Amino acid sequence: MARFSCLPYAFLLMIVMSFLMAVAIAGNVRLQDCPKACGYRCSATSHKKPCLFYCNKCCKKCLCVPSGTYGHKEECPCYNNWKTKEGKPKCP
Incomplete structure (x- = not known):
């Protein structure tokens, strides 16, 4: 009779849980973590210099910085929707 091992299922469950946790907290930062996230x-x-200035300004308002160095703004609606007077994105 074949022996049933829970190890592969436990490993798969850990991977799925890690992914779900990462998605749930993507972009959210505390005020004191804004400089590091923007860096x-x-x-x-x-x-x-301008990127850091505007990123920190947006982070302090929204408490969120999108993941990565470019794009992914959908992770932070406030960050994504804040526009200049001309209608261009304010946050990098």
């Missing part, structure tokens, strides 16, 4: 968000740009 990473702006790490790939050649315009670091």
Whole structure:
């Protein structure tokens, strides 16, 4: 009779739970973590100073910074929807 092992199922469950937790907290930061989150968000740009300025401003208002160095703004509706007077995105 074949022996039933729970190990593969436990491993799969851990992977699924990790993914769900990451999705649930994606982008959300505490106020004191804004500089670090924005440092990473702006790490790939050649315009670091303005990127860091606006990212930190947006982070302090929204308490959210999208994951990655570009895009993914749908993770943070406040960050995504804040526009300049001209209607362009305010947050990098």
